[in-house]
Amino acid sequence: MWITLKSIYALRRCSTRAYTCFGVRSNSLVCGKTHPKWHSAVSAPAGFHSNSAQCVSRKLVRNGEERPTVICIEGNIASGKTTCLEYFSKTNNIEVLTEPVAKWRNVRGHNPLGLMYQDPTRWGITLQTYVQLTMLDRHLSQICGPVRMMERSIFSAKYIFVENLYKSGKMPEVDFAVLSEWFEWITQNIALPVDLIVYLQTKPETCYERLRERCREEEKVIPMEYLESIHQLYEDWLIKQTSFKVPAPVLVISADDDLEKMLHQYEENKERILSAQRT
Ligand SMILES: Nc1ncnc2c1ncn2[C@@H]1O[C@H](COP(=O)(O)OP(=O)(O)O)[C@@H](O)[C@H]1O
């Protein structure tokens, strides 16, 4: 385990981005081994917290830098997340991280997003493994301001999209099991704080229209039923809160209105969103 943690540390390119592992008991994660880098930080640095209620499990956390307030913008495909982020990107001191869709469409000349839509049973695991990696990278990327707004999260990738593939019978059980093990390892061992979820709630019909208008090549095959399933999974997760753990308080914004009205809503909700309390 110690080697794995060290590898993650080494993977980060920026020298100011160090991660450390902390907890009360010194013998849990490192399996009895000690290392000066990890062992030196046994308490949470300013602005950080231990995620373990009983402090028996340790998580990798950033060391030596104040963490930003993290707000995730969630919603169905083409619900208006990018447009919402564009609005907030004009405000000072907000770091906006859009989804790495360009990477999902082109990894070393391959297009896992397109492959998944063509044959989800074969390529779902490929896309979702890459989505999970690139989302993790987004969560851990270098901090550039006191407030970070992210499009979706590693949580929605798993709870909505992986779940949808599996539940609809398009992802083999073994693929689902492997992805789930990865997800559980990541979320149990690395602190990925989220302070507020802004859910852009839309009718699937609205997304269908906007999807057609946006006209992303890979998404031309998406039927209405797909958007309905994604919608239902979002509702169960963020509104009913009956499916999976919700990592932060949820602010619901009705997002079926035209652009002008939506911009007005973002303006109205701006203070509320930006004053999200760190958990
Ligand atoms: N409120 C709105 N009314 C009409 N069209 C919209 C609205 N918000 C976004 N769009 C358009 O819908 C499409 C999808 O929006 P986008 O912000 O890319 O959604 P997402 O990032 O959630 O996939 C884009 O073509 C965008 O210009």
Ligand SMILES: Cc1cn([C@H]2C[C@H](O)[C@@H](COP(=O)(O)O)O2)c(=O)[nH]c1=O
């Ligand atoms: C997170 C995630 C996304 N996708 C797909 C769904 C859409 O086709 C694009 C993202 O586009 P959006 O406009 O930002 O909604 O990627 C996926 O298949 N799996 C995922 O985990």
